Every structure is written in structure tokens, then in C-alpha cells.
Amino acid sequence: MTDIVDQGLIALHQVETTTTIKKTQIYDLMARGLFPKPIKLTPEGRRVAWLKSEVLQWVADRVKDSRSAT
Template sequence: MEMKLLRRNEVLDRCAISSTTLHRLIEAGQFPPAVTITSRRVAWVEHEVENWIACRINQARRE
């Protein structure tokens, strides 16, 4: 399985959320944690973000 990291802007685009919403979700423990790349750069594991999106879609379909 190839692992890919996503930058913040890619995460925001894929999830269709704002930076503020991303921050709130992270603080609440409701979003996959970022991986620290350097002291000034973080990224997210693509499949973890995709799983989060799929869960949100499934949840919305059940409501």
C-alpha cells in the first residue's frame, strides 16, 4: 500500500472545510492527527483523511 501525505490545503479542499473548522476538529479529537514532518511543516496521511470523509458520508446517509 502506497502511503501519501497531504498538505493542509489539500486536506481543506478534500474535506470542504475551513482552516478554522479543521483546527476545531483536531482540538476536539475528531480528526486524524497530523504527522510532524519538520518543525514548521505537518501533513496528514491520505488514507486516514479518506476514511474520515467516508465516515462523515456514511453518518450523513443514516440521518
């Protein structure tokens, strides 16, 4: 469990900056199972964050897919 916490959490605005994708498209991709789901930080789920490692892996996968398509 400590390993997961050590990876760090990032807020939506940081996800947008990291991926260059806006909130609406991020949530659309999540709904289609194409983007990592956030971690609920409050019981009602009003505050969420993403594991930084999962978002960075998603970006790396996009780069890999883009490079192998050529």
C-alpha cells in the first residue's frame, strides 16, 4: 500500500496539464474505459485525484502507439 501512496496523487488540473486533454474529454475517455479512473478521496466522491503513475503510463502508451503506427 505504501508503494501506491509513494507514487503520488494528482488533481484534475494536473491531469489536464500532463495530458493536454480537457476535463470533458478525460471523463468521456474514462466512461469508455480508455483512461484511468480517479481515486475517491472523500466518501461522497466530491474530491478525487489520479495516481500520477497511471496517468504517466497512459501518456507513455499514447506515445508508443503513435510511434509504432508509422
